[in-house]
Amino acid sequence: MSLFEIAPVFHLLESALLAKLAHLAGFPSPGPDESPPNLPPGMFCPGGSVALLYSLQLARHRLQPDLVRFGASGQPLSVFVSKSGHYGAGKAAAMLGIGTDAVVEVATAHDGSMDPNALRDAMATAVAEGRTPLAVIATAGTTVTCAFDPLNEVADACVEHGAWFHIDGCYGASALFSTDHRHRLAGSHRADSMVWNLHKMMGVTQQCTALLLREPERLDSCFSSGAEYLFQPDKQFGEWDSGDRTYQCGRRVDALKLWLTWKARGDDGFAARIDHAVAMADFARMVIGTSDGAFVPVVDTGFTNVVFLWVPPELRPLDLEYLFSEWSEGRSGAVWDRLHRLAPRIKARMQAEGTALIGYQPIHGVNTFRVLFMNPAVGPDDVDAVLGHIARYGAEEWADLD
């Protein structure tokens, strides 16, 4: 992808896919039944972090139109993202020369979704301190609990402050395929940009990242270089060239595999994939909820992520509220420390024996397992098997822990 003449079909195909994805998100778009536009509503990018980089650069360019030529003005900026949002926000701020200190971490509700009152307060504080709210990154599907930020309330706050509204839908935007779950992204149509990794829930191979843009014409003024050995004004079909609208020039044809997958599965097949994943997560939640305290759910957003602890028999019933308050107040007894060191040992056993590969991360200081459901081949037996492994290794390793 760069010049239409060397990849004409792929340019049409990418444009048609972006139009269809934009339509699902409610972005201005010609719609799936019309001809693909020569300026599609976005582009495919090498991953979510790069898509965020482009989005924040577009935001900065909207604020400061002479940015490209003169560089950043030195005006202090703030970028807002929830405490549960992706760490890519800091990385992008560092790369752009804004700095990670400009990233304001907004408090979340218990489930990991952004607290809109905290956002409004944080933006007001920034303004009072002389910093310009550049952008708010709302997360549709956080990495750990898969929480969805309240997009309409974020949009309201962005409108009030003239901030760019970006949605990190890397994981969760695929909920838009499902009638049952697209309500989680209510308000997505108000965003300036949204990134959507089809290589996550939709099972397309790495990399397949769509960046959707409300005003794709901004790409030209922000990224065009006008290299005359490529983008000759006197050649045919130049208006379709994508290479002068991107930071990259030549790109992989990441759209083709999505096109083929979508054609093979259909809209219904894509919806079924989401619905099945949530059904399996619901099954896991049911097993955990009826385990007589052997497992405890830690956070539950009702989507595809199941976050839980295995509890050694001597600690049942486990009072999670008490555990977390102990940790947050800096009091950690030997028992809790052992519990924290248990998950890495369980995981190491799973790896050594080749039975499963399940990630953990500290939540309030205690290593906690997280299972994500995406694979349509996963069934109830797999859920039972994985939880069974965790319980078995857990009992053995707990006895062995000093």
Place this chain on the structure above:
Amino acid sequence: MSLFEIAPVFHLLESALLAKLAHLAGFPSPGPDESPPNLPPGMFCPGGSVALLYSLQLARHRLQPDLVRFGASGQPLSVFVSKSGHYGAGKAAAMLGIGTDAVVEVATAHDGSMDPNALRDAMATAVAEGRTPLAVIATAGTTVTCAFDPLNEVADACVEHGAWFHIDGCYGASALFSTDHRHRLAGSHRADSMVWNLHKMMGVTQQCTALLLREPERLDSCFSSGAEYLFQPDKQFGEWDSGDRTYQCGRRVDALKLWLTWKARGDDGFAARIDHAVAMADFARMVIGTSDGAFVPVVDTGFTNVVFLWVPPELRPLDLEYLFSEWSEGRSGAVWDRLHRLAPRIKARMQAEGTALIGYQPIHGVNTFRVLFMNPAVGPDDVDAVLGHIARYGAEEWADLD
């Protein structure tokens, strides 16, 4: 690619490839016969423009170690690249918030290679004006003429000013595979970074970009975020994880296809690919040189790019020096204007008839054809055929031009 545990073989394979490429370029590296290091001398990136972005960010981070947290200091910077260098320099400067005005275009010799005296003058001017020389981008294989900048002299200038020495070897670094041609990159071992697109001359599919780094440990301090749900300090094999050393996190496994190609072709096969490409370019130069003025070479660097004009019979013999001086002094006669408009029409005929796809670009204001030799399946008959098409369409279109 991100965590060792989800792609262990690919991490080893990427590390081994980077060590071997670094060895060819003369970078510090354990060498191809030793075990792959868990901190490889670089990384694979999604394309040359992104690799340049990383390199300039590393350069800025070396200059200003608190960059990540506090953002750019506002210190005026200059980035030097030759007039024939890639337009990605400006794009990277814009993205980083430095601005395209900070990019100084250094004059070139007639063949398109950077004039080292002009570089020294430009750097001295920048310093005199209070700007810090951040980096010099030397080009090993410019886009149009495939010129190679004098790397040792660039290195000397960088040492003098403490500037980062980056080599854009996207196209030409592959000359390192050939005993006959690696001299073109003499001095590459002195660079701080070099980008090398294996998806260009080596025929690996898009994308396969290696960024080689003299001090890869800089990646950690510049790009690490320490996300605790991924890079747990208490898990196994974490020291091999690559995801916290890159701006991206998850990446495609671009190394695998290079590994397979290299295993299949061998070092000798890679060298033969380069030597064949130059042999075919030499053949084209011979045909052009013996065409009785039907074709004239415009610039010749003796490598894989052949840049030439087809000359209508009434203009033979064509005095190129006169043509270029007329253009550069703003005097353009109707004949030269017709010549400028001829190449797009020849190309459109080739496209319409499906005979060839050859790019052109203005050189001193006249559209000029450029043929790059890379494909090992191209032989002398193909060269004759393409030049024959150009001559035939040229004669027909010239008669038709108003």
